[in-house]
Amino acid sequence: xxxxxxxxxxxxxxxxxxxxxxxxxxxxxxxxxxxxxxxxxxxxxxxxxxxxxxxxxxxxxxxxxxxxxxxxxxxxxxxxxxxxxxxxxxxxxxxxxxxxxxxxxxxxxxxxxxxxxxxxxxxxxxxxxxxxxxxxxxxxxxxxxxxxxxxxxxxxxxxxxxxxxxxxxxxxxxxxxxxxxxxxxxxxxxxxxxxxxxxxxxxxxxxxxxxxxxxxxxxxxxxxxxxxxxxxxxxxxxxxxxxxxxxxxxxxxxxxxxxxxxxxxxxxxxxxxxxxxxxxxxxxxxxxxxxxxxxxxxxxxxxxxxxxxxxxxxxxxxxxxxxxxxxxxxxxxxxxxxxxxxxxxxxxxxxxxxxxxxxxxxxxxxxxxxxxxxxxxxxxxxxx
Amino acid sequence: xxxxxxxxxxxxxxxxxxxxxxxxxxxxxxxxxxxxxxxxxxxxxxxxxxxxxxxxxxxxxxxxxxxxxxxxxxxxxxxxxxxxxxxxxxxxxxxxxxxxxxxxxxxxxxxxxxxxxxxxxxxxxxxxxxxxxxxxxxxxxxxxxxxxxxxxxxxxxxxxxxxxxxxxxxxxxxxxxxxxxxxxxxxxxxxxxxxxxxxxxxxxxxxxxxxxxxxxxxxxxxxxxxxxxxxxxxxxxxxxxxxxxxxxxxxxxxxxxxxxxxxxxxxxxxxxxxxxxxxxxxxxxxxxxxxxxxxxxxxxxxxxxxxxxxxxxxxxxxxxxxxxxxxxxxxxxxxxxxxxxxxxxxxxxxxxxxxxxxxxxxxxxxxxxxxxxxxxx
Numbered sequence: 001x002x003x004x005x006x007x008x009x010x011x012x013x014x015x016x017x018x019x020x021x022x023x024x025x026x027x028x029x030x031x032x033x034x035x036x037x038x039x040x041x042x043x044x045x046x047x048x049x050x051x052x053x054x055x056x057x058x059x060x061x062x063x064x065x066x067x068x069x070x071x072x073x074x075x076x077x078x079x080x081x082x083x084x085x086x087x088x089x090x091x092x093x094x095x096x097x098x099x100x101x102x103x104x105x106x107x108x109x110x111x112x113x114x115x116x117x118x119x120x121x122x123x124x125x126x127x128x129x130x131x132x133x134x135x136x137x138x139x140x141x142x143x144x145x146x147x148x149x150x151x152x153x154x155x156x157x158x159x160x161x162x163x164x165x166x167x168x169x170x171x172x173x174x175x176x177x178x179x180x181x182x183x184x185x186x187x188x189x190x191x192x193x194x195x196x197x198x199x200x201x202x203x204x205x206x207x208x209x210x211x212x213x214x215x216x217x218x219x220x221x222x223x224x225x226x227x228x229x230x231x232x233x234x235x236x237x238x239x240x241x242x243x244x245x246x247x248x249x250x251x252x253x254x255x256x257x258x259x260x261x262x263x264x265x266x267x268x269x270x271x272x273x274x275x276x277x278x279x280x281x282x283x284x285x286x287x288x289x290x291x292x293x294x295x296x297x298x299x300x301x302x303x304x305x306x307x308x309x310x311x312x313x314x315x316x317x318x319x320x321x322x323x324x325x326x327x328x329x330x331x332x333x334x335x336x337x338x339x340x341x342x343x344x345x346x347x348x349x350x351x352x353x354x355x356x357x358x359x360x361x362x363x364x365x366x367x368x369x370x371x372x373x374x375x376x377x378x379x380x381x382x383x384x
Numbered sequence: 385x386x387x388x389x390x391x392x393x394x395x396x397x398x399x400x401x402x403x404x405x406x407x408x409x410x411x412x413x414x415x416x417x418x419x420x421x422x423x424x425x426x427x428x429x430x431x432x433x434x435x436x437x438x439x440x441x442x443x444x445x446x447x448x449x450x451x452x453x454x455x456x457x458x459x460x461x462x463x464x465x466x467x468x469x470x471x472x473x474x475x476x477x478x479x480x481x482x483x484x485x486x487x488x489x490x491x492x493x494x495x496x497x498x499x500x501x502x503x504x505x506x507x508x509x510x511x512x513x514x515x516x517x518x519x520x521x522x523x524x525x526x527x528x529x530x531x532x533x534x535x536x537x538x539x540x541x542x543x544x545x546x547x548x549x550x551x552x553x554x555x556x557x558x559x560x561x562x563x564x565x566x567x568x569x570x571x572x573x574x575x576x577x578x579x580x581x582x583x584x585x586x587x588x589x590x591x592x593x594x595x596x597x598x599x600x601x602x603x604x605x606x607x608x609x610x611x612x613x614x615x616x617x618x619x620x621x622x623x624x625x626x627x628x629x630x631x632x633x634x635x636x637x638x639x640x641x642x643x644x645x646x647x648x649x650x651x652x653x654x655x656x657x658x659x660x661x662x663x664x665x666x667x668x669x670x671x672x673x674x675x676x677x678x679x680x681x682x683x684x685x686x687x688x689x690x691x692x693x694x695x696x697x698x699x700x701x702x703x704x705x706x707x708x709x710x711x712x713x714x715x716x717x718x719x720x721x722x723x724x725x726x727x728x729x730x731x732x733x734x735x736x737x738x739x740x741x742x743x744x745x746x747x748x749x750x751x752x753x754x755x756x757x758x759x760x761x
Binding site: 038042043045046047099101102103104105106335336338339340341342343345357358360364365366367368370 | 407410411414415417418419420421422423429430433485486489490491492493494495497498499513514517518521522609662665699700
């Protein structure tokens with residue numbers, strides 16, 4: 001199982017796991033190589049962005065060119081990335097960064113369609129209770145906003161020439177990468193039989209319904225079933241209930257012959273894996289990881305991965321990280337040991353910490369975590 | 385002739401309470417940091433770039449236009465140099481210095497990252513992070529630990545041992561002011577130790593490599609590339625850039641010296657920081673720092689180092705908040721009977737100049753100063 005980060009779900013972890021890269025970044029022109037030693041990128045960007053909001057020396061930026069409601073609490077954003085963005089394969093996801101209240105927040109979202117010929121991409125974002133990024137994108141984002149867009153990652157991609165029969169299992173916003181695959185296959189006139197089973201709590205939360213029904217009507221090889229967990233089924237292509245063996249068998253008679261991709265919340269993907277592992281010729285999945293829960297007590301230990309040295313350590317909660325790392329025999333750079341000099345500040349890619357001076361929890365990725373006055377709350381990935 | 389009222393001695397319990405109140409003020413302030421601060425620093429960067437561009441453009445106009453329309457030369461070049469100097473002051477003080485302190489790390493914006501920001505001055509940000517952020521801010525005015533005390537060149541305090549060399553310091557201080565950026569650049573190299581051959585072999589070469597690269601970059605930019613843009617009329621541009629760097633040098637020197645070397649600023653022996661409590665650390669920062677009065681323009685032009693005391697209390701709080709913080713800081717200090725050293729720029733710099741002149745000659749610590757010396761809690 002692949003841990004997806006992906007998502008639509010706010011607060012999920014942002015770790016590139018995949019080795020599949022869509023394509024190499026564009027080659028640098030000789031003129032550009034010649035100019036590089038003389039260019040300060042922030043200065044270049046400042047003046048270039050007086051002329052065009054996404055012009056940049058080296059940063060991949062994308063402008064929001066359209067917003068459209070996708071469901072009761074979801075929005076589809078159309079983005080136009082600049083030429084520094086290297087593209088993506090259908091089924092992959094990208095990190096998007098927006099500045100919210102002065103702080104840059106990064107979340108991972110699946111593209112819900114193949115990259116358009118003019119370079120535009122679309123993501124469908126589902127609102128998550130208390131989610132900062134999804135809340136911002138649903139309520140505050142406007143046409144013309146500029147987001148940072150990261151390289152694409154993720155293995156939920158189709159082979160160059162798909163063969164056999166396929167089954168896509170989607171739950172909630174997990175539909176977005178699978179929608180991209182459906183659209184990719186539709187663009188190729190559905191060369192293989194595909195069934196999409198799509199779970200949501202209520203009908204109002206379903207995205208892409210009309211398009212999926214239209215595709216099913218046009219392509220005999222494509223079937224879609226909407227499964228509701230909090231409402232009763234109405235239409236012919238609807239069903240009700242959580243994922244289980246009986247439901248799967250009823251919805252997909254030739255289940256044992258299907259290659260399966262599944263994407264959704266952790267619990268859903270775990271159940272699907274248990275039900276299908278060994279029963280189908282291929283099973284690949286991505287799950288959202290829940291946001292790190294700020295623990296209420298300071299007992300026990302957490303796993304701290306050090307990205308640069310490749311080590312993993314068990315460190316106690318409630319103790320300054322600098323002290324805890326030194327107790328393990330490491331010697332991170334440090335200075336004042338009281339939170340003022342910034343010498344020990346290092347990057348934190350994943351996880352929640354607490355500022356020991358104020359008690360404030362910090363759950364976002366940061367480039368400057370002061371080890372001497374921060375303690376671990378959840379598992380961490382540090383840039384050490 | 386102290387302008388400060390007598391200081392109350394604080395018991396260890398009072399020191400702890402003093403520190404706790406200042407910590408609480410920091411926590412309250414940090415909880416508000418957000419969009420206002422991001423907007424502020426971007427606004428300053430915007431102005432800095434426009435003023436800098438205007439300054440460089442005027443130098444070009446003066447140099448090239450002045451060759452054909454002679455009356456253009458002087459006004460355009462003088463205004464251009466002033467604007468470029470102002471842009472460099474804004475970049476060094478309000479943006480560079482404060483960003484490198486980590487005041488804007490909360491934004492998670494790579495352009496304002498304290499560990500990667502490189503400022504427009506010959507000193508490398510890396511050396512500054514060590515000598516300033518760590519040594520100077522942690523061990524402020526502690527003799528033998530804070531290298532900013534006289535920069536190893538000047539005798540500012542009677543506690544420094546007098547040597548005949550210091551008789552030259554009124555002259556040296558002026559040269560140092562004019563070339564201040566170079567002094568800061570080589571501060572971390574410890575040339576004195578190298579000359580005295582007290583340094584491991586090869587260390588100087590290793591330490592100098594990044595500094596030399598930065599120096600080369602800065603020289604290339606201000607004295608080769610931009611003058612070259614004016615072609616045969618390069619000279620006014622080159623001199624204008626020299627003047628702009630000079631203006632910035634003198635101004636930063638004045639501001640920094642006013643921050644820690646006024647008449648009532650104190651230095652401390654190494655023993656005073658053994659097992660130092662948080663409250664004692666705050667008190668030491670307070671006694672070793674001095675503010676410059678003068679309102680919003682002064683705050684902007686000094687990168688808010690006009691509030692040196694607040695800066696030393698809270699080096700990682702966005703500096704434009706110091707003015708607002710100072711109201712409560714003064715009130716807390718007054719309640720604990722602690723002096724709060726502030727005065728106009730002429731007054732504070734007058735005191736600095738007097739120190740430089742006075743301590744060029746042999747001097748001994750005054751008894752009144754010793755009696756106000758910090759007691760170790």
